[in-house]
Structure formats: structure tokens, C-alpha cells
Amino acid sequence: MSxxxxxxxxxxxxxxxRSRLSRLLESRQLGVVALGAACLAPxxxxxxxxxxxxxxxxxxxxxxxxxxxxxxYCGLLDLGYIAFMAVGAYTAGIISKSFELPLxxxxxxxxxxxxxxxxxxxxxxxxxxSDYLAIVTLGFGEITRIxxxxxxxxxxxxxxxxxxxxxKIGGLDVEEPAVLYYVTVLVVAGFVLASAxxxxxxxxxxxxxxxxxxxxxxxxxxxxYKVKLLAYxxxxxxxxxxxxxxxxxxxxxxxxxxxxxxxxxxxxxxxxGGMGNMRGVVIGALVISLLPELLREFASNRYLAFGLLxxxxxVFRPQGFWPARGYERERATLEAGAAAVPTEKRR
Amino acid sequence: xxxxxxxxxxxxxxxxxxxxxxxxxxxxxxxxxAVIGPNGAGKTSAFNCITGFYRPTxxxxxxxxxxxxxxxxxxxxxxxVTRTFQNLRLFxxxxxxxxxxxxxxLYGGQNWADAIFHTxxxxxxxxxxxxxxxxxxxxxxxxxxxxxxxxxLSYGQQKRVEIARALARKAELLLxxxxxxxxxxxxxxxxxxxxxxxRDLGTSIxxxxxxxxxxxxxxxxxxxxxxxxxxxxxTPAEVEADPAVIEAYLGKDDTAVLGNGDA
Amino acid sequence: xxxxxxxxxxVGSFYALIALGYSMVYGIIKLLxxxxxxxxxxxxxxxxxxxxxxxxxxxxxxLGALLIVLLVSMLITGTAGVLIERLAxxxxxxxxxxxxxxxxxGVSFSLEYGIAAxxxxxxxxxxxxxxxxxxxxxxxxxxxPQIVLMLIAAALMxxxxxxxxxxSTGRAMRSIALDANASLLMGINVNAVITRTFFIGSALAxxxxxxxxAYYGKIDFLMGFIIGLKAFTAAVIGGIGNIKGAMLGxxxxxxxxxxxxxWFGGEWRDVFAFAVLILFLTLRPTGILGERxxxxx
Numbered sequence: 001m002s003x004x005x006x007x008x009x010x011x012x013x014x015x016x017x018r019s020r021l022s023r024l025l026e027s028r029q030l031g032v033v034a035l036g037a038a039c040l041a042p043x044x045x046x047x048x049x050x051x052x053x054x055x056x057x058x059x060x061x062x063x064x065x066x067x068x069x070x071x072x073y074c075g076l077l078d079l080g081y082i083a084f085m086a087v088g089a090y091t092a093g094i095i096s097k098s099f100e101l102p103l104x105x106x107x108x109x110x111x112x113x114x115x116x117x118x119x120x121x122x123x124x125x126x127x128x129x130s131d132y133l134a135i136v137t138l139g140f141g142e143i144t145r146i147x148x149x150x151x152x153x154x155x156x157x158x159x160x161x162x163x164x165x166x167x168k169i170g171g172l173d174v175e176e177p178a179v180l181y182y183v184t185v186l187v188v189a190g191f192v193l194a195s196a197x198x199x200x201x202x203x204x205x206x207x208x209x210x211x212x213x214x215x216x217x218x219x220x221x222x223x224x225y226k227v228k229l230l231a232y233x234x235x236x237x238x239x240x241x242x243x244x245x246x247x248x249x250x251x252x253x254x255x256x257x258x259x260x261x262x263x264x265x266x267x268x269x270x271x272x273g274g275m276g277n278m279r280g281v282v283i284g285a286l287v288i289s290l291l292p293e294l295l296r297e298f299a300s301n302r303y304l305a306f307g308l309l310x311x312x313x314x315v316f317r318p319q320g321f322w323p324a325r326g327y328e329r330e331r332a333t334l335e336a337g338a339a340a341v342p343t344e345k346r347r
Numbered sequence: 348x349x350x351x352x353x354x355x356x357x358x359x360x361x362x363x364x365x366x367x368x369x370x371x372x373x374x375x376x377x378x379x380x381a382v383i384g385p386n387g388a389g390k391t392s393a394f395n396c397i398t399g400f401y402r403p404t405x406x407x408x409x410x411x412x413x414x415x416x417x418x419x420x421x422x423x424x425x426x427x428v429t430r431t432f433q434n435l436r437l438f439x440x441x442x443x444x445x446x447x448x449x450x451x452x453l454y455g456g457q458n459w460a461d462a463i464f465h466t467x468x469x470x471x472x473x474x475x476x477x478x479x480x481x482x483x484x485x486x487x488x489x490x491x492x493x494x495x496x497x498x499x500l501s502y503g504q505q506k507r508v509e510i511a512r513a514l515a516r517k518a519e520l521l522l523x524x525x526x527x528x529x530x531x532x533x534x535x536x537x538x539x540x541x542x543x544x545x546r547d548l549g550t551s552i553x554x555x556x557x558x559x560x561x562x563x564x565x566x567x568x569x570x571x572x573x574x575x576x577x578x579x580x581x582t583p584a585e586v587e588a589d590p591a592v593i594e595a596y597l598g599k600d601d602t603a604v605l606g607n608g609d610a
Numbered sequence: 611x612x613x614x615x616x617x618x619x620x621v622g623s624f625y626a627l628i629a630l631g632y633s634m635v636y637g638i639i640k641l642l643x644x645x646x647x648x649x650x651x652x653x654x655x656x657x658x659x660x661x662x663x664x665x666x667x668x669x670x671x672x673l674g675a676l677l678i679v680l681l682v683s684m685l686i687t688g689t690a691g692v693l694i695e696r697l698a699x700x701x702x703x704x705x706x707x708x709x710x711x712x713x714x715x716g717v718s719f720s721l722e723y724g725i726a727a728x729x730x731x732x733x734x735x736x737x738x739x740x741x742x743x744x745x746x747x748x749x750x751x752x753x754x755p756q757i758v759l760m761l762i763a764a765a766l767m768x769x770x771x772x773x774x775x776x777x778s779t780g781r782a783m784r785s786i787a788l789d790a791n792a793s794l795l796m797g798i799n800v801n802a803v804i805t806r807t808f809f810i811g812s813a814l815a816x817x818x819x820x821x822x823x824a825y826y827g828k829i830d831f832l833m834g835f836i837i838g839l840k841a842f843t844a845a846v847i848g849g850i851g852n853i854k855g856a857m858l859g860x861x862x863x864x865x866x867x868x869x870x871x872x873w874f875g876g877e878w879r880d881v882f883a884f885a886v887l888i889l890f891l892t893l894r895p896t897g898i899l900g901e902r903x904x905x906x907x
Contacts, residue, residue: 201461260835
């Protein structure tokens with residue numbers, strides 16, 4: 001049997017959402033509500049510190065949605081995901097600073113570099129079994145960080161600072177915290193939506209087939225290697241563009257921002273939130289990035305708490321707090337005009 | 348009739364053991380062939396060679412005239428083969444419908460851009476997926492909830508889903524690996540009826556089966572394997588009388604073992 | 611040149627000791643114990659705690675004190691390994707591979723930041739530091755502490771090899787590695803053997819931790835992270851699941867790193883090591899001595 005089959009016979013939630021809370025959380029409107037809340041948040045508190053934290057949280061959400069494609073949909077345990085963000089941030093930072101361009105014009109180069117990074121990291125690793133894949137991706141994460149630390153073009157240990165803002169049009173300076181926050185929220189919302197839509201498409205299903213049983217997927221004509229590589233590339237693009245936002249937010253990038261701890265935190269957001277369930281992942285990302293700020297007294301022990309939480313969740317509830325609900329309404333998506341077929345049709 | 352499947356001198360060895368040792372046979376359009384033989388005869392190994400999960404050490408496999416020897420499983424599937432597995436390999440946490448949709452992957456008609464932007468092409472494609480999935484589930488006589496994960500279903504129902512998934516590939520050749528295992532007699536009869544309906548759609552079937560009674564009763568053409576090669580082939584009557592077949596299943600006559608000449 | 615060889619040999623023995631635990635556990639339950647490197651770190655800190663509590667130790671007794679602390683530390687880390695297996699890995703025996711790996715990451719994190727919470731995030735200095743005579747042997751600068759530590763490591767590895775080859779538990783380990791179900795049917799108490807495997811592997815890693823602390827003089831809560839990756843690399847190079855392979859792989863990695871640092875510069879040492887890992891996994895995934903993997907459909 002495929003190594004990803006769960007033979008523990010854990011009970012699986014099936015059927016339509018029952019409680020009011022479940023229905024609310026599963027409804028289409030949740031995304032709109034969340035976006036609205038994000039837009040209104042600055043009216044509650046708009047101190048520079050608060051905006052800083054919220055913008056960072058939004059960027060973290062973007063990273064988590066990207067890693068969700070790799071780990072959640074496709075089941076590839078990438079422990080070095082932060083490397084993609086590093087590639088994006090450094091590419092954007094170096095180009096924009098050298099040519100004195102607003103960051104937004106570095107996006108084509110960032111896309112090229114992150115796709116390349118995805119291919120370079122993916123090519124050797126995707127043929128490996130999952131344990132090896134995990135450690136090798138971790139190795140790549142470290143290689144990226146050490147390389148950034150050692151090269152002069154990346155500014156060595158101090159990194160690159162004084163990076164121009166995203167954009168300046170007329171009187172609108174995106175570098176201003178409030179404006180940057182809204183731009184970030186909108187961009188992140190767009191990418192979260194895009195990744196959710198990808199998950200519910202032919203490609204998203206292919207990712208899941210590969211995750212559940214590679215051999216059976218191959219037997220159905222799915223090129224598993226190509227599908228895995230696509231997951232990596234999408235994850236890389238999400239990470240890289242998150243890096244651009246990161247560079248815009250901090251105006252500086254340094255190797256310290258890309259240590260393994262960061263990869264692990266993004267992974268925790270995906271795992272605790274419920275792998276494969278984009279909504280859960282968003283919430284997981286918000287919890288992991290915001291909670292330490294809200295509970296400052298416990299800050300020094302927060303990583304210990306996260307580590308223990310990870311073990312506890314995996315042992316008792318491995319599908320995460322909000323797992324992908326393996327359920328769909330049966331006759332929901334037929335186009336108007338197609339004949340409605342009764343449920344119990346006999347031949 | 349042209350040959351949908353042509354296997355010539357197929358061989359594969361694991362370490363020192365020759366699992367398949369010079370197997371040759373053909374399947375033509377609208378044929379149903381049963382491959383039988385004792386345990387370890389090499390039946391599943393042959394299937395795996397044909398579908399690309401094993402790489403044969405020598406010999407050739409042609410599907411619809413195209414040489415597919417040694418190609419990867421996904422390419423062979425695209426060439427016109429589809430299969431089920433001996434130990435039922437569905438996607439356990441995915442819904443019944445999604446499992447069947449897996450079979451349709453190759454003619455999906457949508458790419459990632461369609462998905463992200465929900466283009467009309469995407470919506471048409473998704474509607475097609477759903478409608479066809481239902482169609483195949485109806486065809487195999489699947490009863491029960493279709494929007495739930497397959498791991499919650501009964502064994503018999505899961506087998507039907509696996510066949511529906513294989514059929515959704517719309518391939519010319521269907522390989523069924525012990526489809527009747529674990530089924531009771533009436534379920535086996537239903538399976539046979541289903542096979543005939545599949546054949547009527549234009550798909551050839553090669554299946555592995557253990558139940559001798561069923562096989563002798565219901566199949567038109569039988570191939571018997573032992574030690575990795577064909578030892579007999581023909582109609583049930585021919586095969587039943589073949590001394591090699593009797594020997595494979597029941598062993599040689601005791602007197603022969605004691606040195607009184609060959610049986 | 612001989613200096614490089616010697617340095618490589620020395621570092622390699624550490625890698626080998628830790629790689630052994632990785633390989634043994636992988637061989638028996640097909641799990642890459644991501645937290646194994648942190649057990650090494652745990653050993654170092656336990657040694658630190660023990661030595662600190664012993665008060666001032668005259669330099670002449672430092673080797674003796676070290677050996678005692680080494681043994682006690684090995685016992686404690688071995689037990690820690692057993693606890694980890696029972697609490698975090700055993701409940702997930704039938705779970706998808708992904709879940710177990712993630713749990714291992716969680717264990718690793720817990721160990722790292724647990725120690726950070728107890729001993730503080732800053733590096734700590736080891737209470738004893740091995741000083742000793744330095745000789746010139748064939749052009750290489752060789753120190754007494756290095757020789758002593760390598761002898762200890764070698765003794766441990768010889769003892770382990772004896773255990774695996776000659777005792778019934780060792781035989782049981784080998785048979786479970788080949789076929790767990792058959793072993794169960796033959797009456798082997800698989801759980802007990804797995805427990806013992808974790809104990810031994812963790813004890814060896816703990817020993818390496820104490821020795822590293824005594825030699826390098828400095829320990830910090832993240833020291834296990836990189837070492838864990840290096841040990842994994844060593845295990846892969848030698849052939850994962852293969853005991854002799856782990857030893858060989860450790861030494862090979864030590865050499866490779868020594869030469870790599872010489873040619874590319876010390877700051878690229880880790881990158882070089884990972885590059886070797888990726889090369890092996892791509893071109894010769896079964897390692898030098900090979901791993902036995904058969905897959906039936």
C-alpha cells in the first residue's frame with residue numbers, strides 16, 4: 001500500500017456541516033468576512049507597531065498558503081520552504097537597489113528566479129521518498145541561507161538594506177505603513193483565493209491523487225513527477241512574491257530572516273491549521289504569527305509550546321485542528337441545462 | 348481483428364527468481380480473457396510489466412500496435428490501458444466522485460489559469476467531470492452516497508468504485524487484477540455481467556482470477572500460467588482437459604514421483 | 611595533507627557515532643528520527659549539568675570525571691530516547707509517513723527550545739576542557755585529547771558491532787529490519803527490540819555530545835540541528851540502515867568536509883556537505899555499502 005495511507009482507522013468526519021458554527025466556517029462568505037475584518041482592523045488600532053505586526057502576519061499567511069500547496073495538497077514535506085522567500089526577497093532587493101527601481105518592477109525577475117529555484121530544488125528531491133525529501137529540502141534551506149551569508153552580492157551577514165518601496169505614484173507612497181498594509185492584504189487575499197481555487201481544480205485533484213497513492217495516480221495517466229514539480233513551482237512563486245512583500249515591508253533583507261525556525265513556523269501553521277484546508281491554514285498562520293504578540297509574557301517559551309503542540313496534535317488529531325473535509329454535495333455543480341439525475345438511479 | 352494487446356516473450360526476474368519467463372499472448376478487440384494459474388505463477392507480475400510498474404528484462408509489449416515496453420506507467424495508461432489492483436488501491440480520503448474523476452484526468456480540458464480565474468472553460472470542464480463521474484458510477488451499479496470518502500464504504504462498493512475509476516479512463520484495454528476476490532457468488536455473477544457490458548462498449552478485458560469454477564463456467568478464452576509462462580490456452584473445455592494444467596494445480600500422479608515414469 | 615586526513619578522521623568519528631543511531635532506527639522502523647541530532651545536544655547539556663554540579667575538578671582527574679559523566683549521560687539520553695519513542699512515535703505506528711515526520715520535527719523543536727528555556731539561549735562553557743600533549747605525526751598535528759576521544763568512540767563502535775552480530779537482541783534487530791511481520795510471528799518481541807534500539811542509538815549520540823562539549827568547550831541549544839543533518843548525510847553516504855555503513859559514512863563525510871573546507875573555505879563547509887548529500891541521493895541513493903530495499907506491488 002502507499003506509504004501515505006492512514007492505517008490507524010481514525011474516525012473521519014463525513015457528511016455536511018451540522019452545527020451553526022461549522023456552517024458559518026464552511027460558507028463561501030467566510031473569505032469576504034475575513035477580508036472585511038482585515039480591512040477594518042487598522043481602524044481599531046493603527047499604531048506603527050500594530051500595523052507592522054499585522055503586515056507581517058499577512059505576509060505569513062501568504063507563505064502558509066503557498067506551503068499548503070506543497071505539503072497540504074501534494075503531501076511533500078518541505079522543511080526548507082523559507083528558501084523560496086529568500087530567493088524572492090534577495091532578488092527583489094538586489095535588483096531594486098542596484099538599479100534604483102521600485103520593487104514592483106522586480107517582479108518579473110523574481111518570478112524567473114523563484115521558478116528556477118523550484119526547478120533546481122525539485123529536480124533531485126522529488127524522486128526521493130518523503131523522509132529523504134524532508135531532510136534534503138531542509139538542507140537546501142540551509143544552503144540558501146549560508147550562501148546568502150557568504151556572498152558579497154547578497155551583502156554578506158548584514159544583508160541588503162535601504163531597499164526602495166513597492167511603488168510611488170503621484171502622491172501615493174506605498175512605503176507608508178497604512179498603505180503598505182492595505183496593499184499587502186489585497187495581494188495576499190488574491191493569492192490565497194488563487195491557491196484555494198487551484199486546490200479545487202483538475203490540478204488540485206491531481207496533487208491529492210499523488211499524495212494519496214502515487215502508483216494508482218500513475219496508472220490513471222498522471223505524470224506524478226511533473227505534478228509534484230508543479231506543486232513546488234507554485235509554492236516557490238507564492239514564497240518568492242511573499243519575499244517581495246517582505247522586502248517592501250522591512251526595506252532590508254538579511255540571512256537571519258531565513259533560518260530554519262521560519263520554515264518550521266510556516267510548516268506549523270499549515271499542519272496545525274489542517275493540511276489541505278486553505279481556511280484552516282489561514283487561521284493557523286494568523287494564530288502562529290499573532291499569538292506571540294498578544295501573549296508577550298510567554299514569548300520566550302512560545303517555540304517550546306509550538307513544538308509540544310505539534311507533537312500533541314499529531315498524536316491525537318493528525319489531520320490538524322480543521323482538516324480538509326472529505327465531502328462534497330453530490331449533485332451540486334451541474335450546469336443549468338444538464339438533466340438532473342435522481343440519486344438512486346438503477347440500470 | 349487487430350490485436351489490442353500483444354505480449355511477446357515477456358521476461359522479468361527479481362534477483363534470481365524469474366517471475367515471468369517467456370510469456371506470449373494477445374488480446375483482440377472485444378475479447379474477454381481470463382488468466383489463471385496457481386499462486387506465484389507470475390500473473391500479477393505480468394500485469395505490472397504490461398502496465399509499466401515493472402520493467403521487463405526482455406520481451407515486448409505492444410498496445411494497439413504501439414511498442415510500450417519499458418515505458419512509464421502514465422505513458423502506458425495514455426496509450427490505451429487502464430487497470431485495477433489486487434489490493435484495491437483507491438484514494439482513501441477522497442470522495443467517491445473524486446476517485447472516479449481520477450480516471451478522467453487525461454481529458455480534463457482545463458489548465459491552472461482556468462482554475463485560478465474560473466473561466467467558462469473551467470466551469471464547463473468541472474461540470475463534465477461531475478456528470479461523467481456519475482455516469483460511470485451508475486454504469487457499474489454503485490449504490491450509496493457519492494460525496495463521502497471511499498474508506499467508509501463496504502468492500503464490495505469500493506471494488507465498484509475502482510472499476511468505475513478504471514472505466515473513466517475510456518481505454519481500449521482494461522486489466523482487472525483479481526476483481527472477484529472477496530466477493531460472494533451472486534456478486535461474482537454481477538461482476539461477469541458487468542464485464543460483458545464493458546466489452547460491449549468496445550473495451551477488451553484481461554483479468555486475473557482464482558476461482559476455477561467461475562472461470563470454467565463463464566469465460567470464453569483462458570490462459571493458464573505457471574512458473575512465469577503460459578502452459579495452456581484455449582476454451583474452458585480444452586484447458587480443463589490439459590494435463591499440464593492438472594499437474595500445475597494438483598501435482599503429478601504419485602506413482603510417477605516414485606519412479607514409475609512420467610504422468 | 612595528513613593534517614586534513616587526521617582532522618577528517620576525528621570529526622568523522624563524531625559523525626559516525628551519531629549516524630549509527632539514525633541508521634539503526636531507520637533500519638528497524640523506517641523512520642528518520644529528525645530529533646536524533648537534538649539527543650546529541652541533550653547529552654552535551656546533561657554532561658554539562660553533571661560536571662557543573664560536581665564542583666571544581668582538578669585537571670588531573672578530568673579524564674576520569676569525563677568517563678563517569680559520559681556513562682551517566684549515556685544512560686540518561688538513552689532513557690530520553692526511549693521516552694520519545696513511546697510518547698511520540700509509537701502512537702503513530704500506523705499513521706501516514708508525513709504525520710510521523712512532522713511529529714519528529716515537533717520533538718526536535720521541543721527539545722531545542724526546552725533546553726533553551728532551562729539553560730538559556732546563550733552558549734555555555736563546559737566546566738572541563740580537555741587539554742593534552744600535542745604531537746607531530748607524519749606531518750599532522752595530533753593532540754592527546756583527540757586520540758583519547760577517538761579511542762572512546764572506536765570502543766563504543768566495536769562494542770556495538772559485537773552487540774549486533776553476536777547477541778540475540780542484535781539478531782532480532784537485524785531480522786526486524788528485514789521483515790517486521792515475520793519477526794513478530796517468530797515470537798520476537800518487536801516493541802522491546804525497538805525500545806532497545808532507541809536506547810542504544812540515543813546513548814551513542816549522547817556520548818558524542820559529551821565528548822564534543824569536552825573537546826570544543828562550548829555548547830548551545832542549537833548545536834544538534836546541524837549535526838543531525840550531517841549525521842543523516844553520513845548515514846546516507848554509507849548506506850542507510852547499514853551499521854557498518856554508518857561508521858564508514860561518518861568517516862567519509864569527515865574527510866569530505868576537511869578537504870572541502872580546505873579548497874573552498876571554512877564558511878562553505880556545510881554547503882559542501884549538503885552538496886555531497888544531494889549528489890549521493892541523486893546518483894547512488896543506496897550509499898556506498900548499499901541498502902536492501904525491495905518493493906513489491
